[in-house]
Amino acid sequence: MNPLLGSLPMRKTLLGVLAAAALLILPFVAALGGQAWVRIVDFAILYVFLALGLNIVVGFAGLLDLGYIAFYAVGAYLWALLASPHFGIHLPFWVILPLGAIVACFFGVILGAPTLKLRGDYLAIVTLGFGEIVRIFMNNLNAPINITNGPQGINMIDPVAIGGFKFSAPSTIFGITFSGPQKYYYLLLLLVLAVILVNYRLQHSRIGRAWQAIREDEIAAKAIGINTRNMKLLAFAMGASFGGIAGGIFAAMQGFVSPESFSLIESVMILAMVVLGGMGHIPGVILGAVLLTILPELLRYAVVPVQKALFGEVLADPESLRMLIFGLALVLVMRFKPAGLWPSPDRRRELAEKAR
Amino acid sequence: MNEPLLIVEGLRVTYGGIQAVRGITFHINPGEMVALIGANGAGKTSTLRALSRMLDAAGGSIRYQGKEINKLPPHHLVREGIALVPEGRGVFPRLTITENLSMGAFTRNDKAVIESDLEHVFGLFPRLKEREKQLAGTLSGGEQQMLAIGRALMSRPKLLLLDEPSMGLAPIMVQKIFEVIRTVASEGMTILLIEQNAKLALETSQRGYVMESGEITLTDDAAALLHNPKVREAYLGE
Numbered sequence: 001m002n003p004l005l006g007s008l009p010m011r012k013t014l015l016g017v018l019a020a021a022a023l024l025i026l027p028f029v030a031a032l033g034g035q036a037w038v039r040i041v042d043f044a045i046l047y048v049f050l051a052l053g054l055n056i057v058v059g060f061a062g063l064l065d066l067g068y069i070a071f072y073a074v075g076a077y078l079w080a081l082l083a084s085p086h087f088g089i090h091l092p093f094w095v096i097l098p099l100g101a102i103v104a105c106f107f108g109v110i111l112g113a114p115t116l117k118l119r120g121d122y123l124a125i126v127t128l129g130f131g132e133i134v135r136i137f138m139n140n141l142n143a144p145i146n147i148t149n150g151p152q153g154i155n156m157i158d159p160v161a162i163g164g165f166k167f168s169a170p171s172t173i174f175g176i177t178f179s180g181p182q183k184y185y186y187l188l189l190l191l192v193l194a195v196i197l198v199n200y201r202l203q204h205s206r207i208g209r210a211w212q213a214i215r216e217d218e219i220a221a222k223a224i225g226i227n228t229r230n231m232k233l234l235a236f237a238m239g240a241s242f243g244g245i246a247g248g249i250f251a252a253m254q255g256f257v258s259p260e261s262f263s264l265i266e267s268v269m270i271l272a273m274v275v276l277g278g279m280g281h282i283p284g285v286i287l288g289a290v291l292l293t294i295l296p297e298l299l300r301y302a303v304v305p306v307q308k309a310l311f312g313e314v315l316a317d318p319e320s321l322r323m324l325i326f327g328l329a330l331v332l333v334m335r336f337k338p339a340g341l342w343p344s345p346d347r348r349r350e351l352a353e354k355a356r
Numbered sequence: 357m358n359e360p361l362l363i364v365e366g367l368r369v370t371y372g373g374i375q376a377v378r379g380i381t382f383h384i385n386p387g388e389m390v391a392l393i394g395a396n397g398a399g400k401t402s403t404l405r406a407l408s409r410m411l412d413a414a415g416g417s418i419r420y421q422g423k424e425i426n427k428l429p430p431h432h433l434v435r436e437g438i439a440l441v442p443e444g445r446g447v448f449p450r451l452t453i454t455e456n457l458s459m460g461a462f463t464r465n466d467k468a469v470i471e472s473d474l475e476h477v478f479g480l481f482p483r484l485k486e487r488e489k490q491l492a493g494t495l496s497g498g499e500q501q502m503l504a505i506g507r508a509l510m511s512r513p514k515l516l517l518l519d520e521p522s523m524g525l526a527p528i529m530v531q532k533i534f535e536v537i538r539t540v541a542s543e544g545m546t547i548l549l550i551e552q553n554a555k556l557a558l559e560t561s562q563r564g565y566v567m568e569s570g571e572i573t574l575t576d577d578a579a580a581l582l583h584n585p586k587v588r589e590a591y592l593g594e
Contacts, residue, residue: 206462213459216448219410220504223442224511225434225463350450350491 023189027182038181042253044293045188046246051273051289052192052199052282053242058271059280060208061235062215064124066267067111067131071240073262074107075100075247077138077148080257083158086149093160097248104244105237107134112236116229119218131267138259153258160187160252168255184253191249195242199282202238211235215280276333278340287342296326359422361386361515361546362407367416369402376402378570379416384515389537389547391557391578393591394567400550401443403567404519407548408440409433420515434463439513443520445500447507449493453484456492456503460510470510477506480536498529505536516540516547522556534560554591558582566591 030037054068078100082091111130115123142150159168159180167187168180202208210231213221222228251257269292277288299322307314307321333341339348360383369377377399384390394400406413409430418426420436428436439460448456457477461470478485481502487495492503501521508516521537522530534556541547541560551557558564558578566574566587574587581587 209459209462212451213448213462216450217446219442220446220448220507222410222430223408223434223440223446224460224507225431227429227431229429350493 027185031179031182035179035181038179038185040294040297042181042184042188044290045185045192046250046253047270047273047293048192048286048289049188049195049246049249050243050270051277051285052195053239053246054270055239055274055280055282055285056199056202056211056242057235057239058274059285060203060215061211061232063115063232063235064120064127065111065236065239066124066128066264066271067134068127068239068243068270069262069264069267070111070131070134071104071107071243072247072250072266073134073138073259074104074240075244076251076257076261077154077247078103078244079248079251080154080157081147083252084154085156086154090158093162093248093252097245100244100248101241102244104247105241107244108236108238108240109233111240112233116232128264128267131262131264135259135262138262148259151259153256153260155256157251157255157257159255160184160249167252181253184249188249191245196282196286203282207231207234272330276330276340278343281340281342281344284340284342284344288340291341295329296322299325360384361388361421362548363417363419364403364407365417365419367403367406367418368414369399369406369411370414371402375414376570377406380565380567380570380572382565382572382575384546384548386514386546387544388563389541389549389561391549391551391554391561391564392567393551393554393557393564395591396552398567399570400567401519402570404440404443404517404548404550408438408517410440434511434513437512437514438517439508439511439515440517441501441504441508441519441521443523445497445504447492447495447500447503450491452489452491453495453503454488456507457484457510460507463511473510473512477509480509480539481506496529498525498533501525501529501533502536505533505540509540514546516545518547518549520550520552522551522553530556554587555582558587 026041027038030041050068050072053071054065057063057065057068079096081087082089082096082099083093084090111127115126118126138148139151141148148154159166161167165171167183170177170179171183172178210221210226213224213226214228214231218228273288273292274285275288276292277286278284300318303318303321304314307316337343362384364383365381366379367377367381368375368379380403382390382392392400392403402411405411407418409425409428413426416426417424420438425433425436433440448459451459454474457474458470461473464470478488483499484502484506487499492500495503505518505521518537521533525533530553537547537549538560549557549561558581561578564576564578564581565572566581574581574584576584
């Protein structure tokens with residue numbers, strides 16, 4: 001062993017300190033590429049949030065949910081309605097955020113209750129329908145009473161603010177100037193660390209074991225005394241409440257929500273993050289969310305210059321080329337890493353034993 | 357004589373309009389092993405599903421330890437002491453053998469006793485002990501059946517419901533499984549055995565019921581049924 005690096009626990013601590021330092025300075029590194037990149041990093045964290053929420057439903061309990069974005073929408077709209085000039089209500093974040101979690105949780109139960117007896121493909125179709133219903137409601141609830149302002153969406157939404165300290169505007173603390181997105185970064189980082197902690201605790205709790213049993217075999221789960229109905233509802237509710245919180249922050253960060261942001265493709269993207277990263281494995285899901293947020297953005301910046309360098313002109317429409325490469329990357333990962341980029345030890349074990 | 361552990365009276369199970377079980381009555385005494393035999397589609401599994409509360413009975417009563425359990429949700433049965441070994445085994449494929457067995461003790465929290473029960477199950481099935489870290493999904497059918505029975509035992513049941521334990525297994529494995537079932541029975545466990553393999557089931561049990569088209573048509577001591585010409589003709593291929 002290298003004496004300079006010390007013992008294993010020492011190295012682990014060192015690694016932890018380095019990772020923490022990297023996370024702390026990340027928004028300033030990202031800012032070198034412009035505030036747009038800080039915003040992209042913010043979104044990456046927001047997607048980690050969402051992917052971890054969906055992972056509870058899909059990864060832990062094994063319930064395929066294609067309408068997860070609906071809960072994100074519920075959280076976002078709740079924030080928009082309760083903190084914007086639309087209704088002239090301006091509630092503080094510590095009221096709306098928990099409320100968003102509760103309302104989304106309620107929606108989770110509403111979705112969960114009728115689908116208790118469904119599995120696999122059938123469940124996927126019902127959840128897909130649910131996601132679309134929520135979006136279509138947002139799109140059309142502007143008449144006869146204007147609640148959601150329809151396709152125009154809701155504008156001028158309040159940012160997250162603690163007292164007079166607004167997260168949207170730059171401020172100087174200890175001589176360092178933090179931009180709005182940078183401040184949101186720290187807020188999101190704090191929240192997502194809490195979510196990760198909750199996820200770990202859940203996974204190794206009795207509840208986590210019950211979900212695991214349901215995922216593996218529902219009849220057997222019932223036979224060993226698990227209340228499968230309540231446990232499935234709990235998975236939906238918990239996953240949904242994470243989505244609701246993420247939605248609230250999203251609305252505050254953007255200052256604007258419209259039904260467009262909550263389309264089916266968003267649900268599919270979040271599911272792709274979970275599956276590509278490693279279903280049911282928290283570090284894998286985090287990796288999946290970060291990669292799938294950053295990669296399309298990198299491609300966005302790379303596609304035009306690369307084409308110009310190679311062919312001297314822009315041959316393919318950058319937007320479609322970007323999605324083509326992105327899609328190809330997904331196919332390749334699933335072909336060569338079927339359990340995801342960073343699968344859980346269980347899954348790795350399973351693949352290894354199958355290969356024998 | 358002791359009060360029966362389980363008394364089923366006039367049990368009916370219907371799917372849509374079709375009656376799968378047409379009002380059957382039977383009982384199981386404590387410490388007894390009872391076989392419910394019959395051909396495919398006779399209603400055996402439907403009976404067991406109703407007993408284990410996986411589906412609602414259309415009528416009749418199921419009394420266990422003097423208590424009506426006909427309306428209990430399925431996950432309560434384990435706490436009452438009824439454990440089901442589902443048809444087709446139903447192990448948790450992506451968990452190891454040990455993890456599967458610990459899941460069987462899901463409703464319990466007496467850690468030390470669970471530990472010793474685990475050793476007891478491994479004693480019954482040394483084959484499982486050898487493979488304790490292996491994933492259940494990669495086991496052979498017979499080993500999965502052992503695991504499913506072991507998992508059911510981990511809940512410390514008073515009544516064990518076995519649904520077709522011989523299904524799809526190699527003859528040598530069937531013998532092994534039944535040896536263990538006999539051992540478990542000899543330890544005083546009350547067992548209801550549902551089987552298509554009538555000969556083996558009757559040889560192992562004390563009493564038997566014969567089911568045909570949703571009704572119980574015959575009942576007797578297992579040994580007597582084995583020599584009953586009707587049974588011999590219909591189920592033992594003679």
